[in-house]
Amino acid sequence: MARKxxxxxxxxxxxxxxxxKKLVAALQEAKLDPNTEVVVAPPALHLLFVKELLAKDSKIxxxxxxxxxxxxxxxxxxxxxxxxxxxGVPWVILGHSERRTIFKETDQDIAxxxxxxxxxxxxxxVCVGETLEEREAxxxxxxxxxxLNAAAPSVADWNKVVVAxxxxxxxxxxxxxxxxxAQEVHAAIRKWAAEKVSKxxxxxxxxxxxxSVAAKNCRELAQQPDxxxxxxxxxxxxxxxxxxxxxxx
Ligand code: PEP
Numbered sequence: 085m086a087r088k089x090x091x092x093x094x095x096x097x098x099x100x101x102x103x104x105k106k107l108v109a110a111l112q113e114a115k116l117d118p119n120t121e122v123v124v125a126p127p128a129l130h131l132l133f134v135k136e137l138l139a140k141d142s143k144i145x146x147x148x149x150x151x152x153x154x155x156x157x158x159x160x161x162x163x164x165x166x167x168x169x170x171x172g173v174p175w176v177i178l179g180h181s182e183r184r185t186i187f188k189e190t191d192q193d194i195a196x197x198x199x200x201x202x203x204x205x206x207x208x209x210v211c212v213g214e215t216l217e218e219r220e221a222x223x224x225x226x227x228x229x230x231x232l233n234a235a236a237p238s239v240a241d242w243n244k245v246v247v248a249x250x251x252x253x254x255x256x257x258x259x260x261x262x263x264x265x266a267q268e269v270h271a272a273i274r275k276w277a278a279e280k281v282s283k284x285x286x287x288x289x290x291x292x293x294x295x296s297v298a299a300k301n302c303r304e305l306a307q308q309p310d311x312x313x314x315x316x317x318x319x320x321x322x323x324x325x326x327x328x329x330x331x332x333x
Contacts, residue, residue, distance in 0.1 A: 087288060087289075087290050087312045088119065088290070089119060089120045089312060089331075090120070090121045090123070090246055090292055090313035090314075091121070091122050091292075091314050091316065091325075091328055091331075092122075092124070092125060092147065092175075092209055092248070092292070092313075093122075093123070093124040093125065093320030093321075094177060094180070094294075094315055094320060095107075095124065095126045095130075095321060096127075096149065097127055098321055099127065101130060103321075104130050104134050104137075105133075105137060107124075107325075108124075108134060108137040108138055110323055110325075110326070111124070111138075111144060111325070112140065114326035114329075115326075115330075116143075116144075116326060116329050116330065117329060117330045117333050118143075119332065120313070120329050120330070120332065121145075121313075122143065122144045122145075123145045123146065123175050123209075124138075124144060124145075124147065124320065125147040125175070125177055127149070128148065128149065128150075128163050131146055131148065131168075131171065131173055132171055134146055135171075135173065145174050145175055146173055146174070147173065147174070147175030147176055147177055147209065148163065148168045148173055148175070148206075149176075149177050150163070150176070150177065150178065150197075151165045151167075151168055151176045151178070151197060151200075151201060151206075152165070152197070153193075153196040153197045153200035153201075165200045165206060166204050168206055169204040169206060174207055175207045175208070176201050176209070177208075177209045177211065177248075177315075178194055178197045178208055178209070178210055179197075179198075179210050179211040180211045180250070181211060181213055181255055182255075191230065191231055192234065194210070194231075194234065195234050195235050195238045196238070198235050198238040198239065198245075199239075202240060202241065202244055202245075206244075207244045207245070207246070208245050209246045209248050209315065210235055210245060210246070210247055210248065211248040211250050212231040212247065212248070212273075213227075213231075213249055213251045213255075213294075213295075214227040214228065214251055214252065215227075216252065219251065219253060224251070225268075225272045228249065228269060228272065228273060228276075229272070229276055232247070232273065232276055232280075233280070236281065242277075242281060242285040245289070246291075246292055246312075246313075247273055247289060247290070248291075248292050248293070248294050249266065249269050249270055249292070249293055249294070250293070250294035250295050250315060251265075251295050253295075254294075254295025254296050255294065255296070256296070256318060257295075257296060258296050259295075260295055260296040260298070260301050260305075261293070261295055263304045263305050263307070263308050263311075266308060266311060267308040267311060270291045270308065270310035271309075271310045273310075274286050274310050277289050290312040291310055291312055292313040292314050292315050293313075293314055293315070294314060294317070297314045297315075297319060297328060298319045299324035299327040299328060302314065302327070302328045302331040303331050305331070306332050314328055
């Protein structure tokens with residue numbers, strides 16, 4: 085089964101309403117590959133504004149960058165999965181390495197969030213990836229499998245999940261994984277899905293790469309058999325994001 089190429093833009097805690105408006109205008113003007121699914125994740129405060137602007141071009145969807153698993157309550161500063169659902173936000177990124185490292189989210193937290201998000205009909209981009217220390221200790225695949233094993237019991241429908249392999253050492257550093265390094269881990273994730281879930285899920289699961297993806301390196305990565313797209317941070321704030329969306333053209 086052909087897997088639709090997927091490119092997510094993670095704007096992180098960057099920008100203003102005005103810069104968000106300019107990014108949307110640039111995306112609407114760009115000629116994007118109709119065979120690529122494009123999703124942008126603005127800061128929570130800007131989500132509805134960006135969603136409204138994009139509504140004219142319904143092909144691009146929005147995503148939260150995080151969500152809390154409880155529906156409501158005394159959780160100051162959090163946005164809940166049900167609030168994203170209520171606002172018509174179809175996607176959420178969970179387990180980003182910045183959430184894991186800076187905000188100390190554990191595999192268990194991410195499993196709970198994944199379950200809650202899917203229960204609220206959100207589609208989830210689940211991020212996994214090893215640190216530099218773990219890669220140097222030859223533990224990349226062990227770490228990724230541990231993170232996936234923690235999240236897997238939360239997933240009833242894998243069609244609603246995209247797995248983002250994001251080596252921590254490559255995020256925001258300008259050090260992109262080589263196509264061979266990325267392909268090796270992506271193939272291991274697909275093998276894990278075949279063994280742990282099913283052959284059908286393994287064949288259809290989109291596994292995207294994140295970590296210093298840019299216009300200059302996206303094409304080689306996009307040609308790898310198990311790389312089904314990208315999660316893009318820094319370059320999603322620049323005009324080259326459109327080139328990354330078109331990496332398979
Ligand atoms: C990310 O934050 O998911 C990411 C991949 O960032 P960057 O592209 O800037 O490395």
